[in-house]
Amino acid sequence: MNKAASAALMGLVLMMVAPACGGDHLRARAPATLPFVSVDPASGSPTDRAIADAQKRLHLNANDDEARLALAVAFLQKVRETADPTLYLKAQGLLDDLASRRADNPTVIEARGTLALAQHRFEDALELGNEALRLAPDNATALGILVDANNELGRYDDALEATQRMVDTRPSLASYSRVSYARELRGDFPGAIEAMQQAVSSAGSTGGENLAYVETLLGQLLLTTGKVTAADRAFTAAEHAFPNFPAALAGHAQVLVARDQFSAAADVLTRVVKVQPLAQYAIAYGDALSASGRDHEAARAYELVDVISKLFQANGVRLDLETVLFDADHHPGNSAVDRARRALRDRPSGRAHDALAWNLYQVGSFDAAAKESQRALALGGRDPQEQFHAAAIAFAQGNRVNAIEHLRTVLTENPRFNARLIPKIASLARSLDLAMPKPLP
């Protein structure tokens, strides 16, 4: 029988909540505490349909645990699409309730692990991933949770092992994109691009947000390696897959930056920030404005970053690394260094070491900065921003050889990855007698 039917018939199978559940239960109304949202009945989005279907089942039977789980999972996907954080709390309510009664259900644990990752509770996610794997050996989703949590916690060997197991168990968009990241972390851009292309191709033509997400990552990898036209095409494909996808629009802005078209990039980023006011987009927006001489607007954009950052913390969200780096440039000082150290404690990843390195550099602690920078690059990563930081730190230490080596890495890829850094990279290149390439066509 058709897999399309499978979804439906699984639905009815899943409604076998409790064999004892009789008609009265089916007729019971959902209590007011269930976190229902209104869904446009005309929406063609599969996520909206999943939400509507689960809510319909819960209206008929408030004790339908499978519908509860389906609703929580659909909420988690919906946040990916809209960044509406109230859905995290709704999902959490549903999952906490399920966890108390269905403690041994691996699918429930996986959903809780996914939520923990989204909220940056990486230690919790690791624990949940391991628990799910114990109950459902070789389950690809549980392995994916372990991959992500270990990467963020800087346990790269564990992450690598889980990545290999995940793709051995189920080659798919989910596992190929993690293979790509493992290679990128180790400086293998061609391999990362190849795996991300496999992720894109395994999404087929009906991928929605998931396809848009991996197309965008592919675009970023291509742009980093200087393949601007191909990158632009990937960002366009992402928009086709999921219209108005903010990360894809931001990718187009990065392409404009690589072409020295800062004002046009700022205009694109205005739209991005309106749709999804994340710190990283507000920073890119300020940088593009600043690079195009729109200093007054840039100052406002940077104020916005500070507000976002303060309010995130007021809402209990752990420091994100873009903000820590932003502080190094815009509010350098000992308290910024302290915040960077705290962020590193929460998630001892390479990127967190880099953020601390840059904060230390800004307060003149060049030797300590160099140590952190080495840790950031210990896996062999070729991330241009981290490589630029390493070059600037080495130059400040008077270590011209290391500075040249790191800056060469930046210059052989796409050195125009950040509107604010372009003049700094050009200036350091002049000091080191290296040629800054022309903007990409």
Add this chain to the structure above:
Amino acid sequence: MRANKLVAFGTAVAVASGMLLISVGTANASSHREAPLISQDPTADNTDLYMFRDPNDSTKVDILANYIGLEKPDGGPNFAKFGDDVRYEINIDNNGDVVTDITYQFRFRTVVRNPNTFLYNTGPIGAPNDANQNVQQFYTVQRVDKYGTHTLVSDQPTPPVNVGERSTPSATYESNLARPTIGSLPDGGKVFAGSRADSFFVDLGSIFDLLGLRPINTAHLIPRPTSNGVNSVARTNVHTIALQLPISSVTTNGDVPTNVDSKASVIGAYASASRQKVRVLSNGVSDDGDRALQRSHGRWVQVSRLGIPLVNEVLIPLGKKDLWNATDPENDAQFFGNILDPEPTRLLPVVYTAVFNASNTPPGGAANRGDLIKLLTGQLIGLSPANALPPADLLRVNVAVPAVNGTVANRLAALQGDTGGFPNGRRLTDDVIDIELQVLAGVLLPGFGNGDPANNIPGTAVPYSAIGDGVNQATSLPLSSFPYEPTPFGGYSQPEPGVPPLIAP
């Protein structure tokens, strides 16, 4: 409190940003990779498998496997296509040991003539390989058997998708675009791969709504007026790989068997799709060329399989799906507990309280579901208990049974005495939903339906034949010749409801 803070957040952001109007809603801090954890993989998703004696040539058997379900015909410009990185397979067991003896492997290659356009075609497509067709797919078929691996066809074209009346006129789609792509096999068989109209039919909307069956709506716990069913997959397309094979090419003795009660007369098949493992890291090879070579030679992992309709989708629980899909039928015994205690059966007395109760609903387990054991062991298609095959999720056809046996071919197939259809293989027109609902309800079991759908469900005036979704055929009927599955729906006419189905001449 959280909500208040968020409101404050929105206000403060709006104030701080001056001219920017910002919606509340950004706690999704960004700085980690949140690649999707669960991903759909329609390209490698096997939706249906059909296998039947050829209605025109009694020496042939046809096997059709569908992938990529629910394609919208107006899905341009990125129309669905086969995956270049997927291995599509039809696997055959011909000696009854449940181990695959013959595999037909399909691999596809996509050619994009102009990568700078998103368009599928830049003008009308008059023939396969037309220069106006920007995206083209070609394929190779290999047969793997005890003698080794043989290439049967290579660089065989697929037809274009049915873009619409201007690009691919429906009146000539079959004759000019599809039929010329049918390939010939060395043994006299035929092969086809490409877009087709889905032959499956089912009322998902009602079944998903608490196992509603519209024709018996009034008997439901939450009654509704009765009506005909609505075909939820109407006017959608799939991608099909199809083989028309001489029976003698796939039987264990290389002949056309005539003895119905012989293991050698039964061919068991399942379709599958596999993707390649990759090595995350190469082993210290610095040269990029070597690194790429090492990375791309991973083993294949089966990510989807289908044999008997319904088994994978309904009887295997969600937590076991990854394992099930990666398992070959020879190891199916571990799942029999789930199969022999079907959950839909247990649901019947919950929602159809006016009809079903504990005493007229068959209990689960091997001791009670002899009918399902017969289904899984080939005893429903002519084999005596002495010749029963090991149970497995294989679609089996007894080729000693003629294509249409006794009665006129009908949608309920063997339930109405027509043993040329399901579960003796599966034809495009077999109504597997209704057949299986009736079987799960006990129509074949002594003391319940006793094998006749006209019998009433014990203690009621309702016959087993009343159980059905009220959708009895697909939008398009099969073609009269290979590949039988009908012409795909065109994108141009798709948005208009009520357009008559496009049936090729």
